[in-house]
Amino acid sequence: MPVIEVVGLRKEYRQGRRRRVVALAGLDLEVPSGGVFGFLGPNGSGKTTTIRCLLGLARPNAGTIRVLGADPTRDFAAVQDRVGSMIEAQALFGGFSGRRNLQLLAGMADVVAATVDRVLGLVDLTDRADDLVRTYSLGMRQRLGLAAALLKDPELLILDEPANGLDPAGIRDIRRLLRRLGDEGHSVFVSSHLLAEVQQLCDRVAVLRQGRCVAAGTVDDVLATVGTRGIVVRLDDPVAGRAALVAEGIPATVDDQALLVDVPVGDAPRVAAALARHQVWHRELRPGGATLEEAFMALTGDPEVADQ
Amino acid sequence: MTRLVRVELHRLWSRRLARWSLVVLFAGIATAPVLVPWAFREQARINHDADIERCVQDQPPKTRDGVTMPTIPADIAAPAERDRLCRETVPTLDPDFHLRQLDQIFRTTAPLLVIAGFLVGASSIGADWQAGLLPTILTWESRRRRVFAARLVALVGATLAAIVAWQAVLALSVLPGSLAVDTTDGTGGDWLGTITGLGLRIALVGAGAAALGYALAVLGRGTAAALGMGFAYLFVFENVVGSQFKPLRPWLMLWNAIVFAKGTFEAGGDVPGRTVTAAALLLAVWATAIVAVAALVFQRRDVT
Numbered sequence: 001m002p003v004i005e006v007v008g009l010r011k012e013y014r015q016g017r018r019r020r021v022v023a024l025a026g027l028d029l030e031v032p033s034g035g036v037f038g039f040l041g042p043n044g045s046g047k048t049t050t051i052r053c054l055l056g057l058a059r060p061n062a063g064t065i066r067v068l069g070a071d072p073t074r075d076f077a078a079v080q081d082r083v084g085s086m087i088e089a090q091a092l093f094g095g096f097s098g099r100r101n102l103q104l105l106a107g108m109a110d111v112v113a114a115t116v117d118r119v120l121g122l123v124d125l126t127d128r129a130d131d132l133v134r135t136y137s138l139g140m141r142q143r144l145g146l147a148a149a150l151l152k153d154p155e156l157l158i159l160d161e162p163a164n165g166l167d168p169a170g171i172r173d174i175r176r177l178l179r180r181l182g183d184e185g186h187s188v189f190v191s192s193h194l195l196a197e198v199q200q201l202c203d204r205v206a207v208l209r210q211g212r213c214v215a216a217g218t219v220d221d222v223l224a225t226v227g228t229r230g231i232v233v234r235l236d237d238p239v240a241g242r243a244a245l246v247a248e249g250i251p252a253t254v255d256d257q258a259l260l261v262d263v264p265v266g267d268a269p270r271v272a273a274a275l276a277r278h279q280v281w282h283r284e285l286r287p288g289g290a291t292l293e294e295a296f297m298a299l300t301g302d303p304e305v306a307d308q
Numbered sequence: 309m310t311r312l313v314r315v316e317l318h319r320l321w322s323r324r325l326a327r328w329s330l331v332v333l334f335a336g337i338a339t340a341p342v343l344v345p346w347a348f349r350e351q352a353r354i355n356h357d358a359d360i361e362r363c364v365q366d367q368p369p370k371t372r373d374g375v376t377m378p379t380i381p382a383d384i385a386a387p388a389e390r391d392r393l394c395r396e397t398v399p400t401l402d403p404d405f406h407l408r409q410l411d412q413i414f415r416t417t418a419p420l421l422v423i424a425g426f427l428v429g430a431s432s433i434g435a436d437w438q439a440g441l442l443p444t445i446l447t448w449e450s451r452r453r454r455v456f457a458a459r460l461v462a463l464v465g466a467t468l469a470a471i472v473a474w475q476a477v478l479a480l481s482v483l484p485g486s487l488a489v490d491t492t493d494g495t496g497g498d499w500l501g502t503i504t505g506l507g508l509r510i511a512l513v514g515a516g517a518a519a520l521g522y523a524l525a526v527l528g529r530g531t532a533a534a535l536g537m538g539f540a541y542l543f544v545f546e547n548v549v550g551s552q553f554k555p556l557r558p559w560l561m562l563w564n565a566i567v568f569a570k571g572t573f574e575a576g577g578d579v580p581g582r583t584v585t586a587a588a589l590l591l592a593v594w595a596t597a598i599v600a601v602a603a604l605v606f607q608r609r610d611v612t
Contacts, residue, residue: 013610056450091444094439
């Protein structure tokens with residue numbers, strides 16, 4: 001059973017007296033149980049609004065939502081103990097220590113006290129746990145917010161931009177933590193702008209544009225939607241490889257330690273044979289796929305990529 | 309629910325405004341043993357000067373502590389003579405602070421306590437709107453009515469307790485001075501009942517102000533909005549509407565709050581014909597209506 005099911009979700013906000021802004025325009029989304037699900041979209045595409053609707057914080061104008069089988073607009077309380085969340089920059093009490101903040105939240109949901117220390121350790125905040133939150137950096141606040149989301153040992157974790165403000169080491173740590181949670185059977189739903197991170201972290205992704213889902217599936221499925229471009233060949237001497245291919249009438253360019261060969265993927269055997277004839281041996285030969293960033297740009301309307 | 313109220317009490321205590329209000333109020337008490345006797349002597353001196361002046365100007369005399377100030381015949385016209393005679397005849401009343409006059413201190417400090425209650429109430433949720441804390445709280449307890457009610461109970465209870473405690477400590481702080489100079493006359497059981505009732509009624513008005521501040525901050529999504537609405541009501545609605553449409557005045561909050569806090573029914577007083585019980589009922593209706601509207605809005609509004 002999917003942990004999140006969204007059908008035809010529509011949400012409008014009033015701006016001023018008459019103007020209405022459509023944040024979600026009939027969103028359909030299905031998040032399977034287990035693993036890490038990436039939720040992508042440019043600013044203003046409706047990611048945070050979707051998350052607010054999933055958590056029962058905003059009421060949709062139309063459509064249905066199911067989170068762990070419950071309708072969050074009416075009865076989020078039925079599943080609130082099974083859902084951990086972090087919305088944008090998680091706000092906590094600046095006048096309390098990180099530990100005290102978590103203890104207060106734990107007190108709201110019968111979470112045993114020892115769990116507070118455990119989650120502080122998970123996000124590497126044990127050393128600063130007794131400092132006031134107002135003295136924390138943005139990255140530390142993010143980690144504390146993540147710790148708060150983990151307190152209930154939730155089946156479903158909904159995180160809005162959890163890597164915001166983190167340094168590269170922090171991003172890596174969070175990626176590893178989320179990946180581990182996904183592998184342990186938790187369902188992790190994460191929105192992010194860090195596409196390279198999403199590509200490494202997520203099993204499945206959905207791409208949002210102007211309040212609608214424009215692509216969803218495994219990362220490979222989404223990459224395939226923007227097609228493949230030629231063949232990538234990795235070898236020890238790309239310059240010699242290029243010379244060999246050009247001599248055989250196959251167009252190729254050197255890109256760092258690889259060759260980009262501009263032929264259909266079906267011509268891969270011909271490319272391999274051409275290199276072999278010139279005693280040049282490749283280490284890897286694969287279809288030249290787009291990166292998630294390129295796919296994202298193409299799907300969300302970046303003209304430079306869309307024209308390709 | 310009990311768990312939520314406990315958590316909300318902890319949160320309330322984390323507010324710097326709540327802490328500072330208590331620190332300032334209790335710091336005021338530290339000065340009370342010195343300040344109160346001085347203030348009463350100073351007031352006695354000012355009253356004495358005013359009574360002489362009224363006597364010289366041949367204005368209707370005041371009655372103080374049951375003593376009606378004397379007048380001198382109007383046919384004595386020379387100002388110097390009038391001044392001399394008035395100074396001789398207007399008595400100097402006891403300038404010392406008597407414990408039975410504690411009600412005057414309670415009445416003087418009541419507006420401060422009520423304003424502090426309103427501020428703490430408004431900031432208790434207004435700051436959460438501003439800082440984005442509500443989404444965090446509502447993802448942990450999504451039943452909004454419970455969250456709203458728990459906060460309200462914690463806030464009203466804490467404000468009530470804080471004001472009562474403050475008044476008790478204030479009374480205790482001036483007690484040794486009164487015992488030392490033997491000015492505890494007239495402080496029997498009746499007085500104790502009266503002063504306790506006054507303190508409790510002021511505390512109730514303060515707690516009601518906290519509830520109103522809270523409700524207005526929910527409606528306006530912020531402390532500043534609540535303060536704006538509160539002051540607009542006091543200074544615009546109460547003043548302008550109350551003075552332009554006099555029949556409305558008995559139904560507004562401020563004067564009924566004064567009648568209730570004073571606990572005295574005076575025909576032709578602050579609100580002519582309004583009894584203390586009627587004032588209490590009217591205030592309860594106002595507070596319930598505003599809190600109910602805020603609860604309804606809180607239940608339905610998107611939390612962003």
